[in-house]
């Protein structure tokens with residue numbers, strides 16, 4: 001049900017964008033005003049949420065530990081799985097952010113009913129699909145700099161020519177565009193086909209996937225079917241940067257679908273689970289070293305402890321203690 005609701009929501013959004021071709025005013029709204037406002041919401045939203053996280057107090061060290069802690073010199077510790085210092089934290093974060101190391105260790109539970117046994121099997125499909133999706137999206141977005149920057153940076157041109165290395169189709173089909181669509185397709189099918197994953201999936205899980213798929217497919221079709229005029233697109237995009245509203249000319253429905261779905265993504269991003277991208281850097285389970293035993297950490301807002309020493313106690317009950325024959329420390 002959640003999957004269907006999200007599919008309908010994204011389809012309605014796409015249809016809404018198609019109306020943009022009808023008039024000059026709508027072209028201006030969908031092609032310039034909405035993307036500009038959406039980008040502003042994205043920037044302010046992400047900065048606000050990240051600032052809020054950054055200001056949250058972290059009184060205790062709670063790093064996830066998955067290996068031997070540093071202790072006695074003759075016990076071999078695992079610096080990447082249980083970092084004792086900043087270098088280990090940086091190493092672990094680097095592998096996590098760029099290669100999803102913890103997902104690489106993903107396991108699947110399997111029930112062998114006839115033997116009454118539970119099996120935990122390592123499975124790499126999710127990891128492979130997540131890597132393919134995130135990396136190809138990064139490269140696709142990076143390639144988009146050719147629309148935003150003039151002259152096009154050399155590094156963007158190099159990545160572009162490597163991406164189109166196979167020289168298939170006119171215009172050339174980029175490997176990462178295909179990989180992006182295929183990996184998103186897998187991530188969606190996984191939620192729909194696996195009963196356990198389907199059970200825990202929320203409408204928002206599907207919404208993000210349909211939205212990204214909508215963006216990727218409309219972009220792909222725009223390049224290969226509609227054959228959009230990049231010069232016109234650049235004029236509209238340059239308008240966003242200089243706060244001038246320029247309606248894109250010579251583009252069709254697919255362009256408006258693409259840009260409107262990207263605008264929805266921009267607005268949705270700061271308030272959704274997609275914010276895990278900056279969030280991983282602020283996660284105390286990942287960004288802290290486990291030096292709990294080597295160093296004493298005191299909670300900074302502990303109230304001052306007002307103690308009551310033995311001497312003070314004796315002083316307070318002095319008469320009563322003397323009357324009961326108690327031998328006092330202080331005569």
Ligand code: HEM
Pocket residue numbers: 035137140141143144147174176177180212215216217218219220221222223224227228233237258259262
């Ligand atoms: C405001 C932001 C964006 C604008 C103005 C934009 C514009 C465009 C244009 C004009 C094309 C056609 C390219 C060509 O004919 O060579 C395109 C293609 C494409 N776009 Fe976007 N896009 C934006 C954001 C995104 C984002 C965030 C994604 C990914 C999630 C994306 C994914 C794609 C894909 C997969 C293609 C297919 C061809 C390729 O890989 O270059 N776009 N986009």
